[in-house]
Amino acid sequence: MTLRVAIVGGGPAGIYAADILTKASAEAGADVSVDILERLPAPFGLVRYGVAPDHPRIKEIVKALQRVLAKPEVRFLGNVEYGVDVKLEDLRDFYDAVVVATGAMADRDLGIPGEELSYGAADFVSWYDAHPDVPQTWPLDAKSVAVLGVGNVALDVARVLAKTADEMLSTDIPAHVYEGLKAKTTTDVHVFARRGPAYAKFSPLELRELNHSPNVEVIVHPEGFDVDDHGMEHIGKHKAQKMVLDTLANWVGREPVGKPHRIHLHFAEAPTEILGGPDGVTTLRTERTRPLGDGSVEGTGQVTNWDVQAVYRAVGYRSTPLPGLPFDERAAVIPNDGGRVLDLDGDPIPGTFVTGWIKRGPVGLIGHTKSDAAETVGHLLAETGQTATLREPGDIDAYLAERNVDVATFEHWERLDQHEVALGEAEGRARVKVGDREGMLRAGRDG
Structure with a gap:
């Protein structure tokens, strides 16, 4: 039976976790299906929204991340906000494991x-x-x-x-x-x-x-x-x-x-x-x-x-708390042991994992993010069994549709990507970013 995994957060940490998870499963001869849930209509997190626009070379990492999103075992579900459109207990119905990779977007005081x-x-x-x-x-x-x-x-x-x-x-x-x-x-x-x-x-x-x-x-x-x-x-x-x-x-x-x-x-x-x-x-x-x-x-x-x-x-x-999950306010991370989320008593919460800055704090570069994800995925594969009761990808799709969530898929992102590139070409630039959510969703639907 296919292992069903949800990754909450579509930045580098979440996408690297998906990449390592699919590769490790393939090497073990096992099947895995990964859904990346991202609250924005576009993927890539801080690479898209944290790198200064006059540093385009840093954004070259997007090419590698995009290849992961194009894998048949991986789905991108954008414009889906954890804690608003779907809760942790809901995800447990659809997935055997949940990996939180929401990063850090707030400022320290x-x-x-x-x-x-x-x-x-x-x-x-x-x-x-x-x-x-x-x-x-x-x-x-x-x-x-x-x-x-x-x-x-x-x-x-x-x-x-x-x-x-x-x-x-x-x-x-x-x-x-x-x-x-x-x-x-x-x-x-x-x-x-x-x-x-x-x-x-x-x-x-x-x-x-x-x-x-x-x-x-x-x-x-x-x-x-x-x-x-x-x-x-x-x-x-x-x-x-x-x-x-x-x-x-x-x-x-x-x-x-x-x-x-x-x-x-x-x-x-x-x-x-x-x-x-x-x-x-x-x-x-x-x-x-x-x-x-x-x-x-x-x-x-x-x-x-x-x-x-x-x-x-x-x-x-600084990372911020998430509904239904413990949070260490002083360290501003989700308490964890090597990526296994710990409850208030320090015991691992079954099927619940964390990676990236919300796991270790906002330090380290891409190399750290990859090794971080590898550690978390290792525990996930060693400890996760088949627990989801609604196991088909269409089940989560139907759930979100019932709640009128306008999901932005990878195909939507590809159309938005092409639209931004076309806007740039008209002005002699590589790209012009669409800066409003409805405009992003519209471009994703219509190109």
Whole structure:
């Protein structure tokens, strides 16, 4: 009998789990049928809605993911929201196992006074990536902006805020994002790091690309640009960190060349308070830090007030709870043992698994996601028996149809994909993204 598996979440984590599951089953001579349930009408998760539009090379991974979705053993059921259109107890009727792969799309908090005045980087990313569930407008009337964090998302936010709209017009952004960027008044973006440059989490390529715009000048401020013995030891163990430090060191003290927009990188400045009122942010307050010799830092008492009109938090993503499943609020993950979901007593919940960022937290790259999925799938195949009572693919289809769910299949996605490519061809671009849910569903139905 065919093993029936539902994967909740159509991003890389869920699709890799489907790929590994089908391959492992084939090698074992067993049959498996996998349905990927995704709340959006399009697959690929953060690859589509978390990668900056001016980084198309990263989106090349879509080609590999698309091949998985085209497998005969795999079905994509988009526009189906877990917890709204279908509950966990419902899925147990149709599937022998459920794998949760919903990732992390919320912003982590900083825990400082005035934080409610700031924007989450994830929300801004969703806007410029034309996520269909966010408003199509974004306030971009700040002349000077602060970005808190030193990861690649912080660089993406800073770069998009600093570059001109016309520079972004060669990407897949739709008209509402272009018009929003065209109206922005930002001239200076200040990026703040709590620690010194040895611990910056930028990738070397992302950092170097920051300096490629003809309209943006990168300024690395020398204050706080120190590396202690622990920092030297750290970069000695991490080649990428050394490349980042070398690039930053080459930029310290460069003479300005007069470009109209600037990205300022500030190290050893810990945000302590955001000041403002009903009309928005007026000031970011930071405290200079010093290293403690173990990679951590402490405040020095030296406070600086920065005249900024907007603050973006780019200090990491966070997963959110799902109905019917346990959740560890502190770690922001579903409690699990190697991908086996654990109940409140720490016992595995039969037939229930987790993979990706909601399993391990929002860390790691594609390699981690694959190994993560392999671990989870190994437990699933070893422990899952035939438990579903409604075993035909048509059973879940009928269930969703009864609830008037407008399911977007893989064929729908292919038509939407072709439609976006055609929109791009008309403008000399590779693609123009459709940014509203109904438009996506309509293009999926009609092409």
